[in-house]
Amino acid sequence: MDGFIYGQPLYVPQVTIAGVKHNVVYVATENDSVYAFDADSNGGANANPLWQVTLLDAAHGAGTGATPTDSGTDNTCTDLIPTIGVTSTPVIDPSTGTMYVESKTKESGNFFHRLHALDITNGAEKVSPPTTITTSGFNSLMHTNRPGLLLLNGIVYVAYASDCDNQPYHGWIFAYDAATLSQKAVFNESPNGREGGFWMAGSGIAADLAANIYIASGNGDFDTGHVPAVDLGDSNLKLFYTGSAFSLEDYFTPFDQSTLDQNDTDLGSGGVLLLPDQAGAHPQELVQAGKEGTIYVIDRNQMTTGNKHYCSGCASDTQIVQELQGAVAVGGMWSMPAYWNSNVYFWGSSDNLKAYSVTSGTLSLGPTSASGTFLGFPGATPSVSAHGNSGGIVWAIDSTSYGSPNASLGPAVLHAYDATNVVTQLYNSSATPGGNAVKFTVPTIANGKVYIGTQTELDVYGPQPQITRLLGVGAR
């Protein structure tokens, strides 16, 4: 591959490409390339991509000489290296065969973000030219699209934070019509202040069946002078797209927001998990945790009791459903938790994989099981595969060896655990290393295989062929 694969691989079965049906896995790179590979084989004709496109050519809206941005010279930031092109996980609409991808480019000294609608059979733009993502006050160099894209009811949502904390930046969310790529609405979570930003270690923007959108913001100004607050740093937000604008429906801001901001302990380093409906008084809930490792369980229909969105001077947040601080919390979250069969799985930084049970909308007061595997920064985002409520396996990538400048360089290591008791490790790939690790990466599990993006390659794991050795007289 020509660049780091930060976004999660996406899988679509039975796509007809050049007259042949394939199960296809799609990846995008930080060099602004998108690839489609056969998901089941790299042999024969499948040794080559089914198709590949660069988002740096004129056919994909870029100017002459376009390049990805250079992390060393353009914004002097070593957070995402060595280049920034496609960072976020794209989203695919299988009903229309369209992949929506966000790209960042440098063209004649100027910087551009674009939203592409690619035909999943050949990589061609379905809406040409692709739309340039911008609005008044949006600095294209300083912003990077970290969270995975959301496609919801014909609208594509794209959220932004910064590179490092280079100024100026805000937390932006853009809404685009999926059919025309026309801009429908823009939201800035710190319009009168600084920073904020939507990072979430690349986790996707969450949405519920009523089309409410949930997202967590990072360090930045928080407005204590108004209710609702205008600047919303370090907060869990509930938004709704009305058809012409974003509406702030509700929010929750931790009591220690100011400390979180001052100490660079972003709430929004972790993604938002929406739980399946629960029994009890709070049927619709979300779970979220940030760098502090405190776990917040929040009622999505009424995020805070009495609409006490922020409890100034408090030592805890009793106005939400549940808050697990300190010893019962998890390591700092640069990831998002996963849910399966009444369990929520967290893998914080400098911590073990931990499973908490959830009963009637309340988490157990400590982990019900924990892996023996300890990971430093950044921990991991677990994925779960299962057959209904049985056969659950928790998968995660050890990406701690993601390399310069902050970590040693080594391969991504795939881990698998029994989801009913994560003490039991089923497998890890240490004996058969793949490509070098990219931080924040998440495995995709589909149709009996596991797909992992790395710095140089897409690695595919699965059951191995069983070798039957026939022994007989004279035949050894």
Add this chain to the structure above:
Amino acid sequence: MSPQNPVITDSAVILASTATGHYSDGSTKDLTSSATWTSTNSGVATVNSSGSATSVALPAGQNAGFTSIKAVSAGVTGVSIVSVTNHTSNPSEFAGVFIQHNDIGRTGQNLNETALTAAAVQGVSFGKKFSQRWTASFTDSRFTCRR
């Protein structure tokens, strides 16, 4: 209200809903016929005065739509969010697919995985099958010198 948050297709499916009053003395009463029923998005489903909702055909390209079916009785409102899926999208084709960010059902999981069992995912029987290491050959020199 019952059922709560059902998922139906857009093939003019009729969904019978009921409204039940729960009183402070512990008693209950069927309010289905006396409640006032509304649908907040008639482009997805309509509802009649008896609480029967009927799904509406979604336009091509729209995977799903949503509406809140509400029953109001004596100033008390019950709500159920009805999800209507486009039957022409043939969702069954995508069983077993895990696409987190297109996960309208917000399960966040692959719940149709039968090959990857605890017995199959062991050191001797599971491992790396192959890698895709394709090196780009675009004319831009950045790509020919960088993998």
